[in-house]
Amino acid sequence: MDKSRIPRFYKMSVDERVEAVRTRGIVNADDHRALASGEHTLNVEGADKMIENVIGVMGMPVGLGLNFVVNGKDYVVPLVVEEPSIVAALSSAAKTARESGGFETSSTDPILIGQVQVVGVSHIQNARAKLLQNKEEIINLANSMHPNMVARGGGAIDIEVFTHPTGNDIGDMLVMHLLVNTCDAMGANLVNTMCEGVASLVEKITGGEVFLRILSNLTDRAMVTARTTIAVDSLNGRGFSGEQVRDGIIIASEFARIDPYRAATHNKGIMNGVDALVLATGNDWRAVEAGVHAYAARGHQYTSLSSWSKNHNGDLVGTLTMPIKVGIVGGPLQSNPTVAMNIRMTGVKHATELAELMGAVGLAQNFAALRALVTDGIQKGHMTLHARSVVMAAGAGADIFDKVVDRLLESQQIKIWKARELITELQNESASQETSGQAMEIAPAAAAGHGKIILLGEHSVVYNRHAIAIPAPVAIRARVAPSDHGVRLSIPNWGVDHYLERDPIKRTSFENPAATILDKLGLADQNMTLEVFPAVPRAMGLGGSAAIAVAIIRALSAHYQLNLTDQQVNELALESEKIAHGNPSGVDNTVATFGQPMLYQRGSPPTIRTLDIPSPVAVVVGMTGVESLTASMVSRVNASWQKNPKRYERMFDEMDALALEGANALEQGDWKTLGELMNVGQGFLNALQVSCWELEELIQIARDNGAAGAKLTGGGGGGAMVALCPDNPQRVIKAMNNAGYRALEFLIGPRETEHSADIVAQPATGANTDRERGEHH
Numbered sequence: 001m002d003k004s005r006i007p008r009f010y011k012m013s014v015d016e017r018v019e020a021v022r023t024r025g026i027v028n029a030d031d032h033r034a035l036a037s038g039e040h041t042l043n044v045e046g047a048d049k050m051i052e053n054v055i056g057v058m059g060m061p062v063g064l065g066l067n068f069v070v071n072g073k074d075y076v077v078p079l080v081v082e083e084p085s086i087v088a089a090l091s092s093a094a095k096t097a098r099e100s101g102g103f104e105t106s107s108t109d110p111i112l113i114g115q116v117q118v119v120g121v122s123h124i125q126n127a128r129a130k131l132l133q134n135k136e137e138i139i140n141l142a143n144s145m146h147p148n149m150v151a152r153g154g155g156a157i158d159i160e161v162f163t164h165p166t167g168n169d170i171g172d173m174l175v176m177h178l179l180v181n182t183c184d185a186m187g188a189n190l191v192n193t194m195c196e197g198v199a200s201l202v203e204k205i206t207g208g209e210v211f212l213r214i215l216s217n218l219t220d221r222a223m224v225t226a227r228t229t230i231a232v233d234s235l236n237g238r239g240f241s242g243e244q245v246r247d248g249i250i251i252a253s254e255f256a257r258i259d260p261y262r263a264a265t266h267n268k269g270i271m272n273g274v275d276a277l278v279l280a281t282g283n284d285w286r287a288v289e290a291g292v293h294a295y296a297a298r299g300h301q302y303t304s305l306s307s308w309s310k311n312h313n314g315d316l317v318g319t320l321t322m323p324i325k326v327g328i329v330g331g332p333l334q335s336n337p338t339v340a341m342n343i344r345m346t347g348v349k350h351a352t353e354l355a356e357l358m359g360a361v362g363l364a365q366n367f368a369a370l371r372a373l374v375t376d377g378i379q380k381g382h383m384t385l386h387a388r389s390v391v392m393a394a395g396a397g398a399d400i401f402d403k404v405v406d407r408l409l410e411s412q413q414i415k416i417w418k419a420r421e422l423i424t425e426l427q428n429e430s431a432s433q434e435t436s437g438q439a440m441e442i443a444p445a446a447a448a449g450h451g452k453i454i455l456l457g458e459h460s461v462v463y464n465r466h467a468i469a470i471p472a473p474v475a476i477r478a479r480v481a482p483s484d485h486g487v488r489l490s491i492p493n494w495g496v497d498h499y500l501e502r503d504p505i506k507r508t509s510f511e512n513p514a515a516t517i518l519d520k521l522g523l524a525d526q527n528m529t530l531e532v533f534p535a536v537p538r539a540m541g542l543g544g545s546a547a548i549a550v551a552i553i554r555a556l557s558a559h560y561q562l563n564l565t566d567q568q569v570n571e572l573a574l575e576s577e578k579i580a581h582g583n584p585s586g587v588d589n590t591v592a593t594f595g596q597p598m599l600y601q602r603g604s605p606p607t608i609r610t611l612d613i614p615s616p617v618a619v620v621v622g623m624t625g626v627e628s629l630t631a632s633m634v635s636r637v638n639a640s641w642q643k644n645p646k647r648y649e650r651m652f653d654e655m656d657a658l659a660l661e662g663a664n665a666l667e668q669g670d671w672k673t674l675g676e677l678m679n680v681g682q683g684f685l686n687a688l689q690v691s692c693w694e695l696e697e698l699i700q701i702a703r704d705n706g707a708a709g710a711k712l713t714g715g716g717g718g719g720a721m722v723a724l725c726p727d728n729p730q731r732v733i734k735a736m737n738n739a740g741y742r743a744l745e746f747l748i749g750p751r752e753t754e755h756s757a758d759i760v761a762q763p764a765t766g767a768n769t770d771r772e773r774g775e776h777h
Contacts, residue, residue, distance in 0.1 A: 069102025248374030449550030541714020675708025
């Protein structure tokens with residue numbers, strides 16, 4: 001029976017797992033009794049003998065990494081770690097490697113370096129030569145301090161001498177390395193004692209002054225190499241061929257080799273597993289971490305510890321080389337009963353064997369992380385990453401980069417020539433928009449949802465007052481593409497690439513709005529990729545979540561030939577908005593669906609009056625760069641309303657009157673009056689305490705530069721503001737850009753016919769007397 005193969009171990013109860021490790025001989029009778037009773041856990045009395053000022057003991061989970069075969073030997077790997085998925089990922093990676101023979105490891109002797117720093121040397125090269133000439137005397141003196149270590153085959157074995165120019169008043173320094181084989185001990189105290197013991201002799205030989213004498217944690221004389229070859233057929237699964245997974249791992253490995261920013265995360269992933277085993281066996285994880293990262297930075301730049309390639313058979317080959325200096329004997333290791341039990345569980349006989357097991361664990365963890373990235377993460381977004389690389393190579397500027405990526409993905413021709421063609425196309429469009437004054441792109445109505453701007457009535461609309469909402473002539477577009485595995489949501493511009501959970505219980509709050517749409521349409525069990533291309537910024541109060549919902553619903557309707565009406569789209573988008581925001585007013589999804597300027601009042605059904613604007617007028621949207629959570633702002637207002645409903649009802653009535661008057665001014669083209677009403681509306685929003693200093697700065701910039709009116713738009717607390725600019729909107733944009741903000745301009749004007757849908761209008765009257773109160777939001 002393979003002791004490291006325990007089928008369905010993760011589904012057992014803790015008691016069943018303890019019994020399973022006993023029956024397989026992983027723990028002896030005493031350890032089994034300690035595990036079953038909890039006696040193995042470090043108690044306060046034991047902890048008080050380990051460190052100072054003890055007041056308690058903090059527990060950490062001990063899990064078992066299974067399926068490990070290293071140099072033909074079966075291992076169960078105890079892991080102390082708090083992060084979910086590490087133990088499962090390691091066991092899965094070891095199982096995959098096991099199918100192809102497991103891991104092969106090798107190591108050098110467990111050499112620890114002690115450093116003796118010498119300063120004040122008059123003839124540094126002569127001193128260096130004298131130290132080397134007296135090497136045997138230095139080594140003998142060092143070993144006389146630990147004769148038992150020498151008897152076990154260890155002790156000081158050599159010295160090295162280095163000179164270092166300092167370029168300051170200290171003068172050049174000389175550093176002697178004392179190389180010590182510490183056998184099965186960690187050896188830190190042993191080496192420090194030896195360095196202290198030879199200091200006087202070093203001073204006598206060199207004529208200088210010994211300053212520091214201490215071990216080094218860059219243990220590059222105690223090296224471990226782990227290797228594994230994984231058959232390409234073993235990599236099949238999750239909707240990807242073995243060749244795709246193999247090549248993705250190789251590409252990701254090369255990224256870590258050449259880029260220190262990626263290498264840092266790559267190596268951290270390796271250490272997820274190594275540190276867990278170092279902790280479990282009572283070794284100094286801080287020393288191991290320091291040595292590993294110093295080794296990774298030994299060349300011209302920090303680089304990866306592992307490398308992945310393919311052999312002549314097309315199989316995946318992984319190699320990891322790293323310094324690991326650990327021990328299996330000594331007081332610090334055996335004072336914690338769990339540590340002693342864990343070391344027994346591994347079955348290792350020597351410190352080098354433990355170090356080699358750690359190397360195999362590091363390589364397994366690295367494989368698990370890279371495989372997850374290229375299948376669940378990077379590989380899911382591989383086309384997007386490839387497209388971004390192509391667009392960069394084609395020379396797209398930052399102002400159009402994301403749009404070129406979106407259009408390149410839509411074209412499905414991820415080629416440099418196509419990217420250059422799209423760059424030219426977008427540059428021509430930009431020039432045309434500047435001429436016409438229309439600076440934001442209008443997306444097609446099919447599989448699209450409009451953003452929105454509230455001119456008047458934020459927050460009061462939740463309490464059944466009127467709001468003026470106009471569609472931003474930008475849209476979020478979506479499409480459905482085939483997929484071999486699950487439902488993938490991809491929003492490249494927002495950095496989203498995620499598979500939705502099929503089980504509603506396991507879904508995160510982030511997944512629920514899109515998943516609700518799929519559930520309602522009976523499509524949750526389909527395999528698909530939902531690709532979303534936003535032109536509306538995220539969390540800026542411009543109706544992004546509603547626009548995404550509408551775009552996704554229309555894309556699903558088109559792909560699966562559901563023939564949903566606009567009203568059905570609107571109703572379904574409202575259900576998604578309820579998941580995202582609680583109990584919204586419904587204005588966002590209505591504008592996103594119908595794309596018409598409107599006077600909106602909440603109700604069942606809502607009261608909507610489509611607004612006819614006589615002539616185009618420019619508005620400028622200024623974005624704070626501070627993401628806004630609408631639900632948080634709504635909750636803040638609701639809390640104030642709950643404390644003093646009469647005061648806030650009066651305020652909402654005033655805001656309602658502004659919206660009604662503003663609708664008339666908008667339809668009459670009375671921009672002066674509308675601007676004044678917007679300014680007054682901002683005063684009420686300030687009173688509701690939903691503004692912020694960034695919004696106030698943008699509003700003041702707009703007013704100072706000729707805007708007829710300016711106010712925040714949306715929930716507030718960040719997000720965006722809107723300025724009405726019948727004259728010289730470019731002056732406002734320039735001033736905002738100069739202040740470090742992003743600003744966009746577009747025209748609002750007569751009703752759209754080509755890119756918007758008809759609404760069944762219902763007469764809008766004064767404030768509803770039978771109001772649903774804000775507690776329902």
